[in-house]
Amino acid sequence: MSMLDETAKGVFTIAVTPFLPDGALDWDSVDRMVDFYIEKGATGLTILGMMGEAGKLTAEEAIALVQRVTKRSTVPIVVGVSAPGFAAMKTLGDAAMDLGAAGLMVAPPSTLQTDDQIVAYYHNAAETLGAAPFVLQDFPLVTKVQITPKVILQVVEDCPTCVMLKHEDWPGLDKITALRAASEAGARRISILCGNGGLYLLEEMLRGADGAMTGFGYPEMMAQVVAAFKKGDVARARDIFDAYMPMIRYEAQPGLGLAIRKHTLAKRGVIAHPTLRKPGAGLSKSTQAEIDTLAERQTQRLQLLGH
Numbered sequence: 001m002s003m004l005d006e007t008a009k010g011v012f013t014i015a016v017t018p019f020l021p022d023g024a025l026d027w028d029s030v031d032r033m034v035d036f037y038i039e040k041g042a043t044g045l046t047i048l049g050m051m052g053e054a055g056k057l058t059a060e061e062a063i064a065l066v067q068r069v070t071k072r073s074t075v076p077i078v079v080g081v082s083a084p085g086f087a088a089m090k091t092l093g094d095a096a097m098d099l100g101a102a103g104l105m106v107a108p109p110s111t112l113q114t115d116d117q118i119v120a121y122y123h124n125a126a127e128t129l130g131a132a133p134f135v136l137q138d139f140p141l142v143t144k145v146q147i148t149p150k151v152i153l154q155v156v157e158d159c160p161t162c163v164m165l166k167h168e169d170w171p172g173l174d175k176i177t178a179l180r181a182a183s184e185a186g187a188r189r190i191s192i193l194c195g196n197g198g199l200y201l202l203e204e205m206l207r208g209a210d211g212a213m214t215g216f217g218y219p220e221m222m223a224q225v226v227a228a229f230k231k232g233d234v235a236r237a238r239d240i241f242d243a244y245m246p247m248i249r250y251e252a253q254p255g256l257g258l259a260i261r262k263h264t265l266a267k268r269g270v271i272a273h274p275t276l277r278k279p280g281a282g283l284s285k286s287t288q289a290e291i292d293t294l295a296e297r298q299t300q301r302l303q304l305l306g307h
Helices: 027-039 059-072 086-098 115-129 149-158 173-184 201-207 220-230 234-251 257-267 285-305
Strands: 010-014 044-047 077-080 103-106 134-138 162-167 191-194
Touching: 010 220, 027 044, 027 059, 044 059, 059 077, 059 086, 077 086, 086 103, 086 115, 103 115, 103 162, 115 134, 115 149, 134 149, 149 162, 149 173, 162 173, 173 191, 173 201, 191 201, 201 220, 201 234, 220 234, 234 257, 234 285, 257 285
Parallel strands: 010 044, 044 077, 077 103, 103 134, 134 162, 162 191
Antiparallel strands: none
């Protein structure tokens, strides 16, 4: 598999991690999920991200999951290797690259408080990961670390192996504009793929993003929006995005988003069970009924759209 580089674009779907009701990894669902994401238009997959419940897996389980997914997939795999210490990051990162991953993803720890600390952290991360290309994950709503465009550009300048920004600042559209303006002025241009469940995908593309790196119960939405945009049919991209907006909005609920996504994927037959490994939020009967009603109306809207 080719290595991740600055030209990456399209949709790198953030994969959930399927579990059996007892919390064990569900390997059959892993295989089915990989096939499903690719069938729905993923140009890459990202595993062991925050929405992949990476922190709930043992080191052995994480490596086993990387092995299973890289063996199954026909598209590049990015592996989240964020960890409290660099020793654990190196162990998982080295194993992932040996197993065929295309790149690694690193989010900053919440202990970073200054620009200098952030830059130093990514210097150390790049040194730890060696030649492996990596994604800088910028998700301040979760990490509580504010990374300015100036700091991102400094990391990009200092660390040649930083090839992608996973942008999920919120609000953060002006950050994309600033980074692209810097590239036009001579800074190294890296790939920008965006998160937040696709909530701002169309506007992010209009600002200069190269696609999406996020999850959603209907991942085909992202692929279709990006494809229409790339063809220059922004109106079509808007129509597709608008058709999915009620479900995007509902899944964006803080604290419940992953449970909603897993419920949807289970209903679609992608994973066998909507289980979140403990600790994890469950869904009330009322919430489940609301998701199912939205799914029924989703089908109706897509029929009107011609899908």
